[in-house]
Amino acid sequence: MEDIRFTPGLLPPEAEALRAEVRTFIADHLKGYPGVKRAKSWSGADPEFSKAMGARGWIGMTWPTEYGGGGRSFLERYVVLEEMLAAGAPVSAHWVADRQSGPLLLKFGTEDQRRKYIPAITRGESYFCIGMSEPNSGSDLASIRTRAEKTADGWRINGQKIWTSKAHTAHHMIALVRTRPQDPKDRHAGLSQFLIDMKETKGVTIRPIRNMAGEQMFNEVFFEDAEVPADALVGTEGGGWGQVTTELAFERSGPERYLSSYQLLFELVREIGADAGPAEAAGIGRLAAHLSTLRQMSISIATMLERGETPNLAAAIVKELGVAYEQDMPGKAHDIAGISPRTGGGDFDQVMAYMTMAARSFSLRGGTREIMRGIIARGLGLR
Amino acid sequence: MTGTSEMANILAEAAGRLLEDHVTRGVLGAAEDGTWPSDLWQVLEDNGLTQPLAPEDRGGRGASFADAFVIAFAAGRRRAPVPLVETMAAGWLLGRAGIEVPAGPLALIDGGGDLTFKDGALSGVAEGVPWAAQAGHLVAEIDGTVALIPTDAVTITPDRNMAGEPRDTVTFAKAKPSGTGTLDLTATLPVARTLGALMRAAQMAGAMEGAVTLAVQHAGDREQFGRPIAKFQAIQQMLARAAARAAQARSAAETAFLALDRAGDDLTDAEWDVAAAKVVAGEAAEIVYDAAHQTHGAIGFTYEHELHFTTRRLWAWRGEFGAETFWAQDIGRRVLARGADNLWPDLTARQMG
Numbered sequence: 085m086e087d088i089r090f091t092p093g094l095l096p097p098e099a100e101a102l103r104a105e106v107r108t109f110i111a112d113h114l115k116g117y118p119g120v121k122r123a124k125s126w127s128g129a130d131p132e133f134s135k136a137m138g139a140r141g142w143i144g145m146t147w148p149t150e151y152g153g154g155g156r157s158f159l160e161r162y163v164v165l166e167e168m169l170a171a172g173a174p175v176s177a178h179w180v181a182d183r184q185s186g187p188l189l190l191k192f193g194t195e196d197q198r199r200k201y202i203p204a205i206t207r208g209e210s211y212f213c214i215g216m217s218e219p220n221s222g223s224d225l226a227s228i229r230t231r232a233e234k235t236a237d238g239w240r241i242n243g244q245k246i247w248t249s250k251a252h253t254a255h256h257m258i259a260l261v262r263t264r265p266q267d268p269k270d271r272h273a274g275l276s277q278f279l280i281d282m283k284e285t286k287g288v289t290i291r292p293i294r295n296m297a298g299e300q301m302f303n304e305v306f307f308e309d310a311e312v313p314a315d316a317l318v319g320t321e322g323g324g325w326g327q328v329t330t331e332l333a334f335e336r337s338g339p340e341r342y343l344s345s346y347q348l349l350f351e352l353v354r355e356i357g358a359d360a361g362p363a364e365a366a367g368i369g370r371l372a373a374h375l376s377t378l379r380q381m382s383i384s385i386a387t388m389l390e391r392g393e394t395p396n397l398a399a400a401i402v403k404e405l406g407v408a409y410e411q412d413m414p415g416k417a418h419d420i421a422g423i424s425p426r427t428g429g430g431d432f433d434q435v436m437a438y439m440t441m442a443a444r445s446f447s448l449r450g451g452t453r454e455i456m457r458g459i460i461a462r463g464l465g466l467r
Numbered sequence: 468m469t470g471t472s473e474m475a476n477i478l479a480e481a482a483g484r485l486l487e488d489h490v491t492r493g494v495l496g497a498a499e500d501g502t503w504p505s506d507l508w509q510v511l512e513d514n515g516l517t518q519p520l521a522p523e524d525r526g527g528r529g530a531s532f533a534d535a536f537v538i539a540f541a542a543g544r545r546r547a548p549v550p551l552v553e554t555m556a557a558g559w560l561l562g563r564a565g566i567e568v569p570a571g572p573l574a575l576i577d578g579g580g581d582l583t584f585k586d587g588a589l590s591g592v593a594e595g596v597p598w599a600a601q602a603g604h605l606v607a608e609i610d611g612t613v614a615l616i617p618t619d620a621v622t623i624t625p626d627r628n629m630a631g632e633p634r635d636t637v638t639f640a641k642a643k644p645s646g647t648g649t650l651d652l653t654a655t656l657p658v659a660r661t662l663g664a665l666m667r668a669a670q671m672a673g674a675m676e677g678a679v680t681l682a683v684q685h686a687g688d689r690e691q692f693g694r695p696i697a698k699f700q701a702i703q704q705m706l707a708r709a710a711a712r713a714a715q716a717r718s719a720a721e722t723a724f725l726a727l728d729r730a731g732d733d734l735t736d737a738e739w740d741v742a743a744a745k746v747v748a749g750e751a752a753e754i755v756y757d758a759a760h761q762t763h764g765a766i767g768f769t770y771e772h773e774l775h776f777t778t779r780r781l782w783a784w785r786g787e788f789g790a791e792t793f794w795a796q797d798i799g800r801r802v803l804a805r806g807a808d809n810l811w812p813d814l815t816a817r818q819m820g
């Protein structure tokens with residue numbers, strides 16, 4: 085059994101100094117921004133906001149400066165992220181590129197790929213989506229069937245992806261596809277990653293899927309003899325599984341894993357007000373206690389990243405705890421305030437209505453609750 | 468950023484080893500039957516583990532709270548049946564109030580609630596006082612005054628908590644302290660309660676790690692349907708969830724110890740971190756003891772098996788020095804009084820480096 089320890093981390097002065105800058109930026113850009121839009125935060129997009137963040141150097145903050153990155157620490161990046169999320173800033177346009185596609189390209193991409201794609205990401209002008217899931221492959225990602233065949237001057241892709249967040253606005257997809265037939269003896273072999281231009285590639289069709297909260301956020305993506313050039317391959321042919329696992333670790337450790345429903349806590353505190361009874365105060369207090377301890381754990385992970393560690397087990401634990409917290413928030417708010425929110429009501433009603441519905445997806449996206457617990461169980465030596 | 472200090476390493480090593488060696492099942496059982504484990508106490512005192520927090524010129528080691536965390540954690544992990552954490556906390560209080568710290572176990576009185584301090588003497592009744600009968604002295608804090616009272620100046624009626632740990636009723640009838648001093652601290656809650664909750668949060672985190680470890684071991688050993696029960700996904704998922712909550716409790720407790728070091732003379736903000744630690748520890752305990760017992764099956768329900776020495780303490784400790792409701796209300800009131808707009812700025816400012 086691994087020793088599971090989250091050394092308390094403190095943010096260094098340069099990170100705290102950045103906080104004030106970010107707050108001013110948010111105050112300038114998001115004046116009068118409505119509660120229900122804030123509640124969408126990292127699923128709400130605003131290209132102008134992304135560009136403005138890029139101009140400030142707040143996308144690709146930890147990446148090397150030679151590609152337009154900021155060369156700053158993970159702790160500075162952490163502060164920018166948490167401030168954006170706590171304010172409910174519309175950061176989703178560039179979110180995936182900043183969080184995982186950029187780091188993936190920097191780690192596994194060629195020099196040409198880095199020069200070609202990274203600078204535009206840091207400017208907040210280039211958005212990415214993730215093509216992993218398929219209709220018959222969700223948690224069992226290794227079972228995907230979309231395939232790429234070698235052609236004279238590149239690859240031809242056929243198959244289908246689903247649940248692809250933001251495929252309709254993204255410039256590029258990084259897709260996991262099969263480049264060799266499935267090998268029953270090694271299920272993880274024969275998978276490769278491709279960078280697909282979503283605007284220019286012929287044979288790519290995007291069909292939006294409306295979610296139960298009424299948004300059009302994720303999509304089906306069809307590939308019918310979609311031709312991509314040879315340099316669309318990211319990393320090594322057949323090495324896709326290892327790359328995807330690394331990529332998913334980037335996806336699991338950030339503050340978005342406990343701040344997704346922060347706006348509801350904010351509205352709830354406003355709604356309950358200072359003359360609350362003991363049960364209401366205790367309910368709010370429990371939520372605040374979790375918020376503050378989860379934040380410490382998340383900062384601890386940022387500190388481990390800064391030291392060059394890869395805290396995969398710790399990240400899975402924070403995701404398990406954070407997702408439970410943010411997903412339980414609407415239920416707790418219901419216990420405390422006891423309303424049936426109306427979508428035409430005030431901020432509290434609107435945020436409560438949206439969050440109650442949206443929270444169902446929190447324990448699915450980025451690896452389900454059960455899959456995360458499986459990872460933790462492996463860390464405990466149970467499997 | 469805090470790493471692990473030299474002092475913390477020394478203390479962790481000593482506490483871990485001594486407690487593991489000396490807190491045997493026999494000692495635990497005997498303590499519950501009323502035998503004071505004098506050898507255990509002696510070895511802890513001889514190795515300087517009982518007064519890490521008191522200043523060196525008052526008989527302590529002058530360690531930081533961050534350093535002392537490991538002792539409290541180990542005390543819970545090993546279920547030390549002695550008032551180790553109470554003595555540590557009381558020693559810190561005495562040190563802050565400029566009172567010489569006596570040798571031997573100390574009993575820390577929670578809150579100060581009904582006690583009055585008038586004309587140089589204490590009156591009133593304190594209930595559930597840990598190890599009053601075994602301690603040489605009691606330490607109370609009443610409205611900023613710290614009093615050290617020899618136990619022969621009070622009347623003690625023995626009682627016990629669910630885990631069989633002494634939790635006595637102490638009657639003070641104009642009891643004369645052998646030393647008093649003033650706490651030069653700003654705090655919104657009785658300091659003894661905050662310190663007690665801090666210690667219990669760390670012990671609970673330790674105990675939860677112990678319970679998860681026992682359950683993981685048992686799951687690997689016990690076979691049903693032709694394989695170790697660890698191979699059943701239901702068991703894996705249950706223990707994964709429990710381990711995550713235990714890790715949260717540990718992180719929260721460690722953060723609270725650090726907050727006390729940073730607090731200086733104003734404990735107001737540190738009280739928040741202590742409150743958060745006690746709340747998440749209590750909530751985590753519910754999940755951890757459920758998972759640990761369920762994994763063990765009937766054997767875990769026997770007195771013979773050691774699991775209950777840990778889980779019964781978790782039940783008892785949840786309610787001591789303020790249960791979750793007490794601390795959650797405290798934080799909740801603060802949040803509500805400050806309003807939604809200050810919630811995030813206050814949170815980030817409080818945990819600033």
Ligand SMILES: Cc1cc2nc3c(=O)[nH]c(=O)nc-3n(C[C@H](O)[C@H](O)[C@H](O)COP(=O)(O)OP(=O)(O)OC[C@H]3O[C@@H](n4cnc5c(N)ncnc54)[C@H](O)[C@@H]3O)c2cc1C
Pocket residue numbers: 213214215216217218221222223224246247248249250302445448449450451452453454455700
């Ligand atoms: C809002 C949202 C956005 C998303 N965005 C993207 C995206 O951008 N790109 C992308 O590729 N995907 C995306 N996904 C898909 C997401 O990754 C999948 O939903 C997830 O991996 C689960 O797959 P599934 O939905 O097919 O469920 P399934 O895998 O069918 O699972 C259904 C249930 O069975 C459980 N289960 C499955 N296998 C096991 C097992 N071995 N042990 C125990 N329980 C098991 C699951 O935990 C779950 O409870 C998104 C999903 C959502 C909800």
